[in-house]
Structures are given as structure tokens and as C-alpha cells.
Amino acid sequence: MTQPRTERPRPLRTAARIVGGITALIAGLANSGVITPTQGNAIQGVITAVLILLGSLGIVVLAEPKVTPLSDPRDDQGRPLTPSE
Structure with missing residues (x-):
């Protein structure tokens, strides 16, 4: 029995x-x-400027959590990703 296919948003x-x-x-x-x-x-x-602003903000909001900063790389638990010396 297959599930009915629902339309994705x-x-x-x-x-x-x-x-x-x-x-x-x-x-x-x-x-x-x-x-x-x-x-x-x-x-x-004006519409174009607003759309570019919102698009840029959206990209930052969505992408920022997926990027590891090179100045202080850490995993999701806050542990450093570089070996300590």
C-alpha cells in the first residue's frame, strides 16, 4: 500500500x-x-532593490549555520576542530 503523494510546498x-x-x-x-x-x-x-536585499539576507541566514569559521573552527558541541598543541 503506497502513501498518497502530497504536493510539497x-x-x-x-x-x-x-x-x-x-x-x-x-x-x-x-x-x-x-x-x-x-x-x-x-x-x-525599488522592488528590485528590496528583492535583492531580502535575497541576500535570506542567503546569509540559511547559509551561516552551515559554514565553519576558519578563525575558530568548532563542531556542533563547541569542541575545537583543530588539534591542541
């Missing part, structure tokens, strides 16, 4: 849909004359 796809939708909306507003192309470009620039 896909947070990156969800985020891409949201960002893509907002970007398309801004481009549509600029092309239809509701906002000027300059305003549309400025809004997209």
Missing part, C-alpha cells in the same frame, strides 16, 4: 508569481498611461 514559485504579477501590473499601468513610464521604472527599481 513551493515558496519560491509562490514568490515568483507574486513578484511577476506586481511587475506585470506596474508595466501595464505605465503602458496604459495611468502612471508615467518614469514612475513605473522607479517602482520596479
Whole structure:
């Protein structure tokens, strides 16, 4: 008997849909004359800057626990990884 397959969460796809939708909306507003192309470009620039900031922060938060600092390498229990002299 096999377990029913459940769909895994896909947070990156969800985020891409949201960002893509907002970007398309801004481009549509600029092309239809509701906002000027300059305003549309400025809004997209701010969105890009925020996404880069959040992406960088996310990479640091996720990767930092997996990196061993070379200045004081220790294992998960706090024991030094270099031999004592």
C-alpha cells in the first residue's frame, strides 16, 4: 500500500508569481498611461532593490549555520576542530 503523494510546498514559485504579477501590473499601468513610464521604472527599481536585499539576507541566514569559521573552527558541541598543541 503506497502513501498518497502530497504536493510539497513551493515558496519560491509562490514568490515568483507574486513578484511577476506586481511587475506585470506596474508595466501595464505605465503602458496604459495611468502612471508615467518614469514612475513605473522607479517602482520596479525599488522592488528590485528590496528583492535583492531580502535575497541576500535570506542567503546569509540559511547559509551561516552551515559554514565553519576558519578563525575558530568548532563542531556542533563547541569542541575545537583543530588539534591542541
